[in-house]
Amino acid sequence: MKLTGFILAGVLSLFSTVAISETFTFTAIPDEDESQLRTRFDKVAVYLSEQLGVEVKYVPVKSYSAAVTAFRNNQVQLAWFGGLSGVQARRLVPGSEAIAQGFEDQFFKSYIIAHHSTELAASDSFPLLNDYTFTFGSKDSTSGRLMPQYFIESSVGQSVDKIFKRIGFSGDHSRTISQVEAGVYQVGAVNYKVWDTAVEKGEVDTSKVSVIWQSPTYPDYQWTVHSGVDTVYGAGFKDKLTKTLIGMKDKDLLDSFPRESFVPASNSDYEPIERVAKAIGMLD
Structure with a gap:
């Protein structure tokens, strides 16, 4: 009996290991630019590994849809998603949860930016954009496509393909800024955080491109965790992960997002995003 108990304890210990x-x-x-992302998230991986007591690895992807696919296939157990990509991922993985968001993500916003040649000025009222060329960011971006498209169509009363002379998708916010600054597109939609940070770093020539309108606020980025992590990594792992993300206090880490802090989040916080995506035909 003692031997059996000893063997059982050894087996359980092995499984635990x-x-x-x-x-x-x-x-x-x-x-954003891939090199910036790797610098940011490699540091996050080190922080999580130290706090969680497991090896943590950041896996870069080439597109928003690739991030959702990696999450769906359990190639990654955690993802820093935008509002829309998080909704898409959680619909594909029952039981997955939004667990933390940036403080600023509770009231995120988009900017409409314009090349100086348009002579469009900053205004609180929505600008007249008919017949300009326009670029969104990624096709699946919340702040660079979904919400700007919704606000534009709601304000003008027409679909974007009828408003603009030509529509493009730059792929990310940094490229949107570069393309509008260069005059490749006359107007574009961009994540306000990416714009503000780039301006602060002197990376934008504001004599060539400027903000002409800012959107109402909406919920955006969040950390979403896969269902079943407690089974693989031990009881209470999800709660420990949540506390670790919310407990991130290192200014260097937070500045790389950039976020003031992280706060609790839940799936219900992103119901407005899901409703908008359905309203403009980006979700069934």
Whole structure:
């Protein structure tokens, strides 16, 4: 009886060791230049590994849809999603949860920016944009496509393909700024955080491109965790992960997002995003 108990304890210990040795992986939507993302999230991986006691690895992806696919296929167990990509991922993985968001993500916003040649001036009222060329960011971006399209169509009363002379998708916010600054497109939609940070760093020639309108606020980025992590990484792992993300206090880490802090989030916080995506035909 004692031998059986000893063997059982050894087996349980082995399973526990195997579970803990599993690498915990995460990804993020590629909303900025890839080198900036790798610098940011490699540092986050080190922080999570130290706090969680497991090996943590950041897995870069090439597109928003690739981030959702990696999450769906359990190639990553955690993702820094935008509002829309998070909704898409959680619909594909029952039981997955939004667990933390940036403080600023509770009231995020988009900017409409314009090349100086348009002579469009900043205004609180929505600008007349008919017959300009226009670029969104990624096709699946919340701040660079979904919400700007919704606000534009709601304000003008027409679909974007009838408003603009030509529509493009730059792929990310940094490229949107570059393309409008260069005059490749006359007007564009961009994440306000990316714009503000680029301006602060002197990376934008504001004599060539400027903000002409800012949107109402909406919920955006969040950390979403896969269902079943407690089974693989041990009981209470999801709660520990949540506390670790919310407990991120290192200014260097927070500045790289950039966020003031992280706060709790839930799936219900993103119901407005899901409703808008359905309203403009981006979700069934």
